[in-house]
Amino acid sequence: MGVPLPLWSPALLALALIVLPVLGLFARIDPARLPALLTSPAALTALELSVRTALIATVLALLLGGPLAVVLARSRFPGLRLVRGCVLLPLVLPPVVGGLALLYLLGRTGPLGELLRDWFGLTLPYTTTAVVLAQTFVAMPFLVVSLEGALRAAGSEYERISATLGAGPWLTFRRVTLPMLLPPLGSGLVLTFARALGEFGATITFAGSLRGTTRTLPLAIYTEAQADVDAAVAMSLLLVAIALLVILVARPKAVEGRV
Amino acid sequence: MNRTPRGAAPTAVLVVLLSLLSGCGAASGERNTLTVLAAASLTESFREIGDEFSKRNPDVDIRFNFQGSSLLAEQIRQGSGGDVFASANTDMMSKVRRTGALAGDPRTFATNQLTIVVPPGNPAGVESFADLTNAETSLVVCAPRVPCGSATEEVESVSGVRLDPVSEESDVKDVLHKVVAGEADAGLVYVTDASSAGDEVKAIDFPASDEVTNEYPIARLAAAEHPELAGRFVEFVRGERGRRILGEYGFGAP
Missing domain, CATH: 3.40.190.10 (Periplasmic binding protein-like II)
Structure with a gap:
């Protein structure tokens, strides 16, 4: 089937809108300074912090968001639709709003933040933990949504058969549901990691910005862009490279459009 | 039958959108x-x-x-x-x-000059510039890349006190907001920011600030x-x- 002619020009425009800005970034590179900028302590510290926090956030999203996806896809209770809607909130909210929300709940003067401080002597803002929380907040819905979608698409027939053969819910989950989930899990995790890595708004609002502790790569790019655009561009290249790596190597099926 | 050519509708929408965008500047x-x-x-x-x-x-x-x-x-x-x-x-x-x-x-x-600002109750009991280095005091300053941050660095070298902030913000208003919101025990901002914040913060002047004027x-x-x-x-x-x-x-x- 041929593509209708009128679709071509908007399609090309859409492609240009996505690709040209990234090419523009490459055009801004100062080749002479690039190696030094890429290996500057500020860039490497931020890269290390970013990868570390995004990995932890991805694991957290798996441990908490995975079970949530199964519950949302397989259980029935009043208000399920509302809960499903709430899970989508971080996808729709501007991340800055998410950061403010986290701050007012878990900040030093927030209701939960005060409890944490009085009971455990914990303060979250300005810590690496706060960065991980902000990243998990914005990235976890990607995992929940992709897993839940896969579960619903697969249907519960195999699980029902497993139950008729005498397997309990836990055994069925381990031997039937879990293996079905593995392929979509891969793409969900990759998306979650990529989103956590790029997190900016919630992090700078909730966690602040300090080198080595909370200044992840996106925050470092923002700070550098105030004074040294070449350094900011070099750091942006790091993020673009990681993003391309994620798309090319991990090849998440959701990204390629064949679930 | 007199039909609009296919593809005309999306193009028209695009034209309208673009003209809306460009119209913003000329509206006055x-x-x-x-x-x-x-x-x-x-x-x-x-x-x-x-x-x-x-x-x-x-x-x-x-x-x-x-x-x-x-x-x-x-x-x-x-x-x-x-x-x-x-x-x-x-x-x-x-x-x-x-x-x-x-x-x-x-x-x-x-x-303009820098001043210390603390939340109204002064929870960390900050009295002087040296108090800002207390381990329990969470201090927010401007990043060295921005003017209030370079003024902060100058004050550090004039006074010989090394600060250990919990966060370096990208502009002075962000520092002020952290203190106003009670999310920091102290911040270094301009005298003028402290006065515009009114009762929401308490300003504490310190001698070294007189030597660093922006x-x-x-x-x-x-x-x-x-x-x-x-x-x-x-x-x-x-x-x-x-x-x-x-x-x-x-x-x-x-």
Whole structure:
């Protein structure tokens, strides 16, 4: 089937809108300074912090968001639709709003933040933990949504058969549901990691910005862009490279459009 | 049958959208819009000066862009438009000047100093600059890249006290907000920010701040769309009326 002619020009425009800005970034590179900028302590510290926090956030999203996806896809209770809607909130909210929300709940003067401080002597803002929380907040819905979608698409027939053969819910989950989930899990995790890595708004609002502790790569790019655009561009290249790596190597099926 | 050609509808939508976008700038018709790029610390005082200026020049709309001076300087360097630039220190103005983006010489119109601000109850009991180094005191400052941050570094070297902040913000208003929100025990901001925050913070002056004074220069930009108007605004800021308003917000005279 041929593509209708009128679709071509908007399609090309859409492609240009996505690709040209990234090419523009490459055009801004100062080749002479690039190696030094890429290996500057500020860039490497931020890269290390970013990868570390995004990995932890991805694991957290798996441990908490995975079970949530199964519950949302397989259980029935009043208000399920509302809960499903709430899970989508971080996808729709501007991340800055998410950061403010986290701050007012878990900040030093927030209701939960005060409890944490009085009971455990914990303060979250300005810590690496706060960065991980902000990243998990914005990235976890990607995992929940992709897993839940896969579960619903697969249907519960195999699980029902497993139950008729005498397997309990836990055994069925381990031997039937879990293996079905593995392929979509891969793409969900990759998306979650990529989103956590790029997190900016919630992090700078909730966690602040300090080198080595909370200044992840996106925050470092923002700070550098105030004074040294070449350094900011070099750091942006790091993020673009990681993003391309994620798309090319991990090849998440959701990204390629064949679930 | 007389049908619209296929593809006409999406194209029409696109045309309408684009014309909406481009219409934004021209909506004011005959009125002149003066774009003033000014340091974040000038937010309150320049708004008032802008109101006064508009009263005297009713055909002029002033559009302010308040951000960290470094960011503004970089934006000007990248060729983003504007008529007037007012910076929170001379470094950022010189940076813009080196790129040839200024029309005429920058003029100093105000001075400013740093002060400590704490939330009203002063939860960490900060009394002096040295108290800021207490391990339990969470201190927020400006990043060294922005003028209030370089002033902070100068104060550190003058006083010989090394600070250990929990966060370095990208403009002075972010520092103020963290203190106002009670999310930091102390912050270093300009005297003028402390006074504009009123009762929401308590200011604590310290001796070393007197030795570090930021000079605020203002200049017309070479790319100005309304050079004559831009010149009038600069003169108004530096004039008697402008100085009086700046003084009310705590700025020092040049």
